[in-house]
Amino acid sequence: MQRYFITPEQFGEDSVVIGGEDARHIAKVMRGKPGDKLIVSDGVSREALAEITEIGPGEVTAAVVELLAMTHEPRVQITVAQSLPKGDKLETVIQKCTEIGAVAFVPFLSERTIVQYDERKEGKRLERWRKICKEAAEQAHRNIVPEVGQPRSWKQLLQSFGEYDAVYFCYEKEEGLQLRSAVAPWLNGPGADKAGRVMVVVGPEGGFSLEECAAAEAAGAVSVGLGRRILRCETAGMVACACILYESGEMGEA
Structure with a gap:
């Protein structure tokens, strides 16, 4: 499953917004569509499984489905x-x-x-x-x-x-x-x-x-x-x- 890093400001309570090159990658390269799932992380304290709800010009919006544990970093x-x-x-x-x-x-x-x-x-x-x-x-x-x-x-x-x-x-x-x-x-x-x-x-x-x-x-x-x-x-x-x-x-x- 594709993973994308976003800023904490792009990570809302119930939804996330992906912009820039990542949004273009989802739309053009991955040919994403509403209903597709991906993983987003703010690189600080929050990571989530999200479902795409809208693909607009230069911006992808996704609903937070489930918050995930951040367990991939070494001590x-x-x-x-x-x-x-x-x-x-x-x-x-x-x-x-x-x-x-x-x-x-x-x-x-x-x-x-x-x-x-x-x-x-x-x-x-x-x-x-x-x-x-x-x-x-x-x-x-x-x-x-x-x-x-x-x-x-x-x-x-x-x-x-x-x-x-x-x-x-x-x-x-x-x-x-x-x-x-x-x-x-x-x-x-x-x-x-x-x-x-x-x-x-x-x-x-x-x-x-x-x-x-x-x-x-x-x-x-x-x-x-x-x-x-x-x-x-x-x-x-x-x-x-x-x-x-x-x-x-x-x-x-x-």
């Missing part, structure tokens, strides 16, 4: 901080990590970032990243649309580490501590039954420098490896998210 809230990669690799990271369960994305610039960052053009790229994120969240039946933030400098990223319960710095030269071993004590420690905020930091194509690793550790991050193989920058975040959610029991019995 561990993972933010993926990804150094800006070349081409459309970040789009892949956002799409796939959204499907896996990440709740936020923080693009950033690091020493070996190859991309030439142009703030004037960044608005369009950010708009596209957020659109990809929303579509992936709908496809994966997420209860929320993960946040995609403005690109940050390396310094700004380091300063944000204190906002998280744990920060894992994925470093390809880390030969000691692996991510699973780092995550397990935190997940099984005091307050393990509560939701936690985790950041996973992934470098660009050329990886991180020794100086960046030292700076990240000084700022509170734990340097971890992701196995014996060297992963592409667009793969590392997906592996890290899957590992953390698996260890948290997210992929165990319901």
Whole structure:
């Protein structure tokens, strides 16, 4: 069943209103008609099974049939901080990590970032990243649309580490501590039954420098490896998210 995210203002007591591209998608692509059912979510606290009552120009109205429980989000809230990669690799990271369960994305610039960052053009790229994120969240039946933030400098990223319960710095030269071993004590420690905020930091194509690793550790991050193989920058975040959610029991019995 198709799922659509709307704003809380579009979510009434007995009905919902869907506009913009989503309304066009329902009318033109899905060839929706009155009586068809769909799922709508305000991405905050309400989700419902709804039945289309009217399809107008640029707007679809649907009656709320049943409020649904919002049970599709993991208790561990993972933010993926990804150094800006070349081409459309970040789009892949956002799409796939959204499907896996990440709740936020923080693009950033690091020493070996190859991309030439142009703030004037960044608005369009950010708009596209957020659109990809929303579509992936709908496809994966997420209860929320993960946040995609403005690109940050390396310094700004380091300063944000204190906002998280744990920060894992994925470093390809880390030969000691692996991510699973780092995550397990935190997940099984005091307050393990509560939701936690985790950041996973992934470098660009050329990886991180020794100086960046030292700076990240000084700022509170734990340097971890992701196995014996060297992963592409667009793969590392997906592996890290899957590992953390698996260890948290997210992929165990319901």
